[in-house]
Amino acid sequence: MPDKQKRNVTVRELAKAARVSIGTVSRALRGQPGLSEQTRADVLRIAQELGYDIEKLHTGKPRRILFLYNRAIGALTTNQFYSIVLHGAESACREAGILLSLMSVAPGDDVAAKVRRFESDALLAAGYFESETLVSFQQCELPLVLVDHFHAGIHCVNGDNLNGAWMATRHLLDSGAKTLAAIYGPLSHHSVSLRAKGFRRALFEAQRLLDPDYEVTLDPAIDYDEAGRDAMRRLLKLNPRPDAVFAYNDATALHAIEVCQEAGLEVPKDVRVIGYDDIVAASHSKPALSTVRLDKELMGAVAVEALVRGDVGPADTLLPVELVIRDSSHQSATPRRTTSRRTTAPATTASSSRRSR
Incomplete structure (x- = not known):
């Protein structure tokens, strides 16, 4: 014609x-x-x-990519993790001449019908999704990459959560902590379970016994922010009281510091605290929060690059993380960073959580 x-x-x-x-x-x-x-x-x-x-x-690359996120996390623009992942994806799409659209989903949605309206060539799904939702993504029969999540048979892009938590815990031990504790989100979430494993591995290698009372999870029945405070209050009631706490994310770590200060404790003199993710608020808190930094923009960009290459076979791409030591975990803290290396591993079976980061 x-x-x-x-x-x-x-x-x-x-x-x-x-x-x-x-x-x-x-x-x-x-x-x-x-x-x-x-x-x-x-x-x-x-x-x-x-x-x-x-x-x-003929270029072989997608012309339109649809960025999917779970409505359970609330407004994406105010989420300090996934909004930055989105920014990284947007930048990569702009450089490649690809149109990026945005869509929220929840259990019970007719995902296939919603995806068709966007006329997309590929899907980028960020964060936790229920199993039935992931199945509905796959049924769209479009190239699919997951970010900060894991599902067998799909190309996933994650931070090196296990090694990041290991480095954070190792730092607390090296700083002289005697009684360590941890606060987790839902352990069914892929990244949280690996962070818990990294915490436990560091203690095991240091030949430290871990009392299960010193590992607490956020109560899903109460408000998210209050759940972080509640978890720290539970830890402070223990005897002996922990002198160091690893929190699975920065928001929880900041709430833990608030509770310590309300109880008349000094951070890090009485209790050392370290978080994870390096959100913007981490460097502005008082004391400044030690954390594990993950390049969230890179996560979005790497996912887009995989879709452009057509690299959507089963794999788990691990991005490097960086230990950032600030005042909350060391009294004489000087800027010091340790970085893990990026790897790509074959996909393996893992479960995920019903709760957002």
Whole structure:
């Protein structure tokens, strides 16, 4: 068909005309495997009949990526973790000439119908999603990458949570802490479970016994901020009282410091505290919060790069993390950083939480 007769036919229209899924149309047009030759021929024939411009797919990269997040986290723009992941994804898409759209989802949503309205070529899902929601993503038959989450059979991009927690705990031990405690979010969350494992591994290697009373989790029945304070209050009632606390994220660590100060305790003189993620508030708190830094923008960018390359096979890409020592964990703190290395590992089975970061 002459170019002048080509019009802006969408993949959705092709899928409807060919009576196949959007994912099937995408694979047929891109020459990707997984289709019968008859199905591929039918899609290409209908594309030609409708005047679809196949030339625009010759780059092989997606033209539109849909950024998915769980509505349970609230407004994405105010989330100090995933809003930065989104910014990294936006920057990578802009450099690649890709349109990035945003959509929230929740259990019970007709995900396939919502995705079709965006006419996207690929999906980037950030954070925790219920198993049934992940299945609905896969049923869209579009390239998919998960960020800060894990699911077997999908390319996932995560920080090196186990090593980051190990470095944080090792720092507390090296600083002279005698009685260590930890505060976790839901241990069913992939990143939280690995941070707990890193904390325990550091104690085991140091030949320190760990009383289970000194590991507490946030109470899901109460407000998130108050749950962090409640967890620290529980730890302060223990005998002996912990003199060092590893918190699974910075928000919880900051609430722990508040509780210590309300109880008349000095941080770090009486209780050392270290968090995780290095949110903006960490460096501005008093005392400034020691933490484990993860390049959240890089997470979003790496996910986009994987989609552009078509690298969506099962894998767990681990991004490096950096230990940042500030005043909350060391009385004579001087800027000191230790960094892990980035790796990509085959995907393995893991479970996830129902609660946001």
